[in-house]
Amino acid sequence: MQLHTVTVHKPETMNFILGQTHFIKSVEDIHEALVGTVPGIRFGLAFCEASGKRLVRRSGTDAELVELASRNATAIGAGHAFIVLLGDGFYPVNVLNAIKAVPEVCRIYCATANPTEVIVAETAQGRGIVGVVDGFAPLGVENDDDVRWRKELLRTIGYKA
Template identity: 55%
Template sequence: MFSAFSTHSLNTSFAFSRFPEAIPTSWTSSRTVFPFSETTRRMKELLPISSTAIISPPPGVRIFLGGESVSIQLEVVDVAIPENANIILGHSHFIKTVEDLYEVMVTTNPNLKFGIAFNEASGPCLIRHEGNDEELVNQAIETAKKIGAGHTFVIYIRGGYPINILNQIKNVQEVCRIYTATANPLQVIVGITSQGRAVLGVVDGYSPKGVEGDEDKRKRHAFLREITKYKK
């Protein structure tokens, strides 16, 4: 899904397909790149929730970069998380990633069970993998394959939590960013071009249902101290 207020570089047939009255007569060309401030003002006039309005794009979206038309498709990848496991999803930049991540895992917590998969982005473009648990290694390979984005890495862990190892992973020289670390139901938003696939973002768990009250705070404090042992 795209925010209505980030579509100023998309063609008018997409950005205003549901709001044709927002298009000035000077913007009728489908190749027009229209002013962001004017786009925002007109969409705010038309939409009741101005700052959070969402438009669902068609299966293929065309954007214009430097006058060139580029086709992008969006795909939502549902990610499986094995029982009692967590996933860490990130982006790296070198084939040495799998070896360095393996070293971080075993030296940080020798008892941790894990599987790592890394999508090579040049040369043979193989899914590189390491780990000490066959189930988690196979699941990491499968998830990396489904996402299909170059230089993306997937780590499944069991017997520990991401908080135990996340800083060490971030400090690996090749690691560029972490997209998520979670045990929640997970969806990965993938953009697809003629060159390949890219992780645009993630849907981690569910949307908020409310704001915590005093009893919720008490339960949160108790959970941290009695269950996870993070606090004394």
Template identity: 60%
Template sequence: MNAQNFTTEVIPMYNPDAKNFIFGQSHFIKTVEDLHEVLVGAVPGIQFGLAFCEASGPRLIRTSGTSQSMIDLAVKNAQAVGCGHAFFIFLDNAFPINVLNVVKMVPEVTRIYAATANPLEVIVARTKQGGAVLGVVDGGSPLGVEKPEEIQHRKDLLRKFGYKL
């Protein structure tokens, strides 16, 4: 067996305005157009930016979207993480809950690492060949267990947002 050296790093996602985003992985350049199509089909008027890290050939960051500022944000994070076949979708007037299922149904999508507006750190391994996402740190660790007043607040919040009757 031939052992190969690697390094690990923790990369904080750049998201100064706490925009919602989806971070995932796929396997084919067709991902860019297919994700664009399902996003605009799921939420009329959606404002988003998409960046996809090509893993072979010219190995470019491929982009699409309806908002240049969201595309720029997706590209900045794609450049920082730099792992083949990773994609980043930043949302401006929608939430992951509105589009996550259609994103997961795109045939090229192999996994979703996170769908959040929380501070996110990406744990990456680097080899001579490239980078691999090992996992993510999404937000902070729990500080306790909810009590009856927190349970009621959670239920009220879901109703306020219109997700429950």
């Protein structure tokens, strides 16, 4: 077995969701979950088929995002992995529960805009995601000023009342 580190390539502020599902039907179901949850959402979706033709299946509402998702899925190359790249102004917090509710979705590895590395194991059979490195290691523990800042931020951007 070999371990590989695959960097997710995307614009710096772009959010994405990386997960695992188990059926080709997932491509349409995840697409429908996204457009049904956030009208006008811009996204690209790619799914690594694990049997049959073993193609990277793709969908989305933005051709450039679909292409970028397809390139990232191809680089990861892990059976049944999927990646959703979200357009500017769209965030995982608004769609994550809808994606998790898709019956075929088994797991979400991360939902982030951080620089991300995907740890992939490769065997004679194929490739699988072991985990992710999402962002950077912490530099310390928040103090009272940091707590106040965090709470103010969440209220300023409308996620807390």
